[in-house]
Amino acid sequence: MLDIKWIRENPEALDAALNKRGASAVSSDVLALDEARRQHIAKVQEAQERRNAASKEIGKAMGEKDMATADRLKAEVAELKTFLTEAEEEERRLEKALNDVLSGLPNVPYDSVPVGKDENDNVETRRVGNIRNYGFEPKEHFELGEALGLMDFERATRMSGSRFTVLKGALARLERALGQFMLDLHTTEHGYSETMVPLMVRDDAVYGTGQLPKFSEDLFRTTDGRWLIPTAEVPLTNLVNGEIVDAAELPMRVTALTPCFRSEAGSAGRDTRGMLRQHQFWKVEMVSITDAETSEAELERMTGCAEEVLKRLGLPFRTVTLCTGDMGFGAQKTYDIEVWLPGQNTFREISSCSVCGDFQGRRMNTRYRAAGEKSTRFVHTLNGSGVAVGRALIAVMENYQEEDGSITIPEVLVPYMGGMIRIEKA
Incomplete structure (x- = not known):
């Protein structure tokens, strides 16, 4: 399997290697999947951080007898929990989609390998x-x-x-x-x-x-x-x-x-x-x-x-x-x-x-x-x-x-x- 970090840094090299093997260029598709996965992970991390912060704010509001704020924060935390539960499944789907593509990519030939069809x-x-x-x-x-x-x-x-x-x-x-x-x-x-x-x-x-x-x-x-x-x-x-x-x-x-x-x-x-x-x-x-x-x-x-x-x-x-x-x-x-x-x-x-x-x-x-x-x-x-x-x-x-x-x-x-x-x- 090829390194996704290497593909991010060398998309043209990947496509050139695939071309030598008689295969179509795929770097743009791979990078699009990778970017979607990374953006989703960033949203999940942001939601987790907000859930943790809101949970602390609930305790503070409860201590101050501010029940309206506490209820609002509880509702927000409940929504975040629902999102994170659904996000876990989406993250697995995106991981699998990227892994499936990477698993199907052949290795990159040495420069010393002669280029040919058969x-x-x-x-x-x-x-x-x-x-x-x-x-x-x-x-x-x-x-x-x-x-x-x-x-x-x-x-x-x-x-x-x-x-x-x-x-x-x-x-x-x-x-x-x-x-x-x-x-x-x-x-x-x-x-x-x-x-x-x-x-x-x-x-x-x-x-x-x-x-x-x-x-x-x-x-x-x-x-x-x-x-x-x-x-x-x-x-x-x-x-x-x-x-x-x-x-x-x-x-x-x-x-x-x-x-x-x-x-x-x-x-x-x-x-x-x-x-x-x-x-x-x-x-x-x-x-x-x-x-x-x-x-x-x-x-x-x-x-x-x-x-x-x-x-x-x-x-x-x-x-x-x-x-x-x-x-x-x-x-x-x-x-x-x-x-x-x-x-x-x-x-x-x-x-x-x-x-x-x-x-x-x-x-x-x-x-x-x-x-x-x-x-x-x-x-x-x-x-x-x-x-x-x-x-x-x-x-x-x-x-x-x-x-x-x-x-x-x-x-x-x-x-x-x-x-x-x-x-x-x-």
Whole structure:
């Protein structure tokens, strides 16, 4: 959420930021709501002061036996009480109206973010790894998996509907191995603390990270009103919801391997074959809670941690800076890491790392107090995939496929596979 004080002082900057994101200017509407709320609060304060003064005057009039004045003042106090009772409801209405507008405003991009409309305007930052020359026509992951008898879409659809997959045998183990490898890497070498988190959260948690109220259609909700997490970013970031964190504890770096659940609203017809776009998938998530001075540098660090996963797996990839029109709602800057998929002959996203500034910290009311300071500031937050496990499985299958349809296990995963070096049809 953006700071209303900043908007008052920088309305043109807000509108310019929204324009970069392809949204309409709203500063005049926001400021009009804010002014109406502030004027109403001033009237309420004035009425409260007059009520208190009149109450004292009643006592004085009663002491002086001036009953006419006392009765007049009592009538005035009664009117003020009625006004204040009604004013409380109006104040709540104005607060809600302003908060609703602020909750729907996206974050302000860094100046370094390229301006653009969509993914076509993203800027490639670097490429790593060499694309293999296969000497045969590479197959897509679902062709490989079905031919091996280890990937079953028909049974998954029969029990759950579209966008679900059943993995069997060595492929199921390979997916598990990938998740364990990533988690071990981030916790033993990258300084993240492993965390087990709830998979269902309340409204305020999803609001805190920015999925509510704007993106509720992208989520799954339980019958008792909780939300299935779309990513472990939600519970990991909300570990500090409502707290005042000691600056000495920053940066806090946490990671988790969890299932993720997404409705994929608006993606009808996209990636319907295979397991690229699923309602349920596994992902290793990284979250950093930092101070204002180090958050931008933390983005570079986090992105490097995600890239290292692909380097260790020997997968070619490229890193791109998202343009303003393709960037997420709460982000100030985002790097997408795209892995090479030879079956599709293209790069596809496997990780997204974003810095959000104090956008989520303000929504969660999470602050930190620096040493020697009395006042507090909102924390800065970052999140990144480290990486999407299902997509890593796809990338390994396609990049390590052999002409006979078998799949070579990347060397770094062999210990996690119990020494297995190749997946072949039984």
